Amino acid sequence: MSHTVLASGMAAETQSLTFWILAVVSVTAALAMVLAPRAVHCAVLLAIVMLCLAALYALLGAPFLAFVQVIVYTGAVLMLFLFVLMIVGVSSRDSLVETIRGQRLAAGLVGIGMLVLLSLTVGHAAIGPAAPVGPNYSATNVNGLAKLIFTTYVYPFEITAALLITAALGAMVLAHLERTGPKPTQRTLSRLRIASGRSAPLPGPGTYARHNAVDMPALLPDGSQSELSVSPVIAGRQDPRLSELGAAPPADPQAPGGTLPPDSDSSEPPGGDSEHEGARW
């Protein structure tokens, strides 16, 4: 039983080594989360913190909470965050301009004050050593939790059910989009397509280009780039490669950083790591 080992059977040195590694990793990831300008990086760093916390729960003899932490927090809550990030815009980064003057300094001071206050409080509290390892921390941890939840805490548990239903309904109501017009039928859609003058579908990205990534514009037979082939959502990102695409005239095959003739696939475009630029997203 792995959690039995984690709870009690581990040697004291191994326990403290595990704790210190997890503590350093989680604090570093938390600090990086606060400092990272990109929201997606924040989400990934928060996932690291939460996984570290799950391991700490296991170290503390709470295997059920460790698994719930991984499944609910890292699995569900953070994935929800990532979903919403993808909806709201991946490229949305925090502006580095302070909107309120001296806000960061004040926030740092408040943080230091909070740290001092909490440290004093915790330092004055009599935090004893860990209780001797009882049956609660071994394989019967889940049984003990179930017994508590369904006897002592049964009313909070029932209220939790109401809360969850309310939250699910509220999210559905908030995220619901009312259709204002009639649903377009196949007939109207095909009429619109003919009327727009472009009956064929838009060209796919990367067609005849050097990569088949979705953000790589297709090259036309004359070597120019087809702006139609990149989705406006992707083209709207603050990517220097694509903004150069938008700035470059489409008929100029020697635009810097942008167009390359299809046969020169050994040379990298100026500006270097286009592969890593793509991988960053």
Next chain:
Amino acid sequence: MVSPAHFIALSVILFVIGGVGVLVRRNAIVIFMCVELMLNAVNLAFVAFSRMHGNLDGQVIAFFVMVVAAAEVVVGLAILTTIFRARRSASVDDESLLKY
């Protein structure tokens, strides 16, 4: 030997980092993530105290905190999506309509 005090100290540090993040960041989703970090830190303290006392009540409370946090995230992110639809921005600086 690691005592519960170590865990509580770590929880204090994580809580403060989360609090500073809430104050500093301007993206509403990142602020939400920092709130989650604070909730997680408090959970760690609960579990550490449960270990110290040798009973499971702290773990039950941490479990309830997780449930409430999940519900809060669902509603909060739905509100953020709605705001983003209306105002095309996730920055808390732009939600100043009531000010004027």
